[in-house]
Structure formats: structure tokens, C-alpha cells
Amino acid sequence: MPRSHIVGCRKSIRTQRGPSRTGYDQPPSMLLFVLYACLRLLMDLALAPLRDRAADQAELLVLRHQVRVLERHMKVVLWRQADRLVLAAGSHP
Numbered sequence: 001m002p003r004s005h006i007v008g009c010r011k012s013i014r015t016q017r018g019p020s021r022t023g024y025d026q027p028p029s030m031l032l033f034v035l036y037a038c039l040r041l042l043m044d045l046a047l048a049p050l051r052d053r054a055a056d057q058a059e060l061l062v063l064r065h066q067v068r069v070l071e072r073h074m075k076v077v078l079w080r081q082a083d084r085l086v087l088a089a090g091s092h093p
Contacts, residue, residue, distance in 0.1 A: 079087075
């Protein structure tokens with residue numbers, strides 16, 4: 001088949017850009033972020049038994065307060081019969 005009839009691209013976008021320094025498609029900053037997040041998770045898991053009960057109770061108190069504030073700002077939804085019918089039909093396979 002002559003070259004003029006070939007459809008498509010001979011080189012992918014990846015090879016046209018040139019090789020990256022890290023060898024990954026994502027920028028190096030993304031790789032550093034993922035490594036940081038993994039390290040942070042491992043540290044949190046390792047230090048979890050050392051947290052005292054008072055810190056856990058304080059965190060629960062703050063979270064409960066946030067839930068109460070959010071509940072105050074929510075409107076009560078008044079469902080019509082047509083709305084209930086659509087929801088009921090969507091919940092059955």
C-alpha cells in the first residue's frame with residue numbers, strides 16, 4: 001500500500017512530546033502529591049493508636065455541630081404523588 005493511502009498518525013502524542021523525566025504520563029508534581037498522600041496516610045495509620053480519647057471526643061463534637069448547622073440550612077422537601085411514583089419506579093429493577 002502506498003504511503004499516501006495510510007490513514008492515521010504515525011507517531012503518538014506521547015512520542016512527539018519527547019520522553020518525560022519521570023517516565024510517567026503525569027507531571028512530576030502529580031507524582032509527588034500521590035507520594036505525599038500515601039506517606040501521610042501511613043503516618044496517620046501508625047499514629048492512630050497514640051491519639052487520646054479526648055481528641056476523638058472533640059472531633060466528634062465538632063462533626064455533630066457541623067451536621068446540626070447543615071440541617072438548619074436545608075429546606076424540607078414536599079413530595080408530590082408524581083414524584084413518589086417516579087422514585088418508586090426507579091427503585092425497582
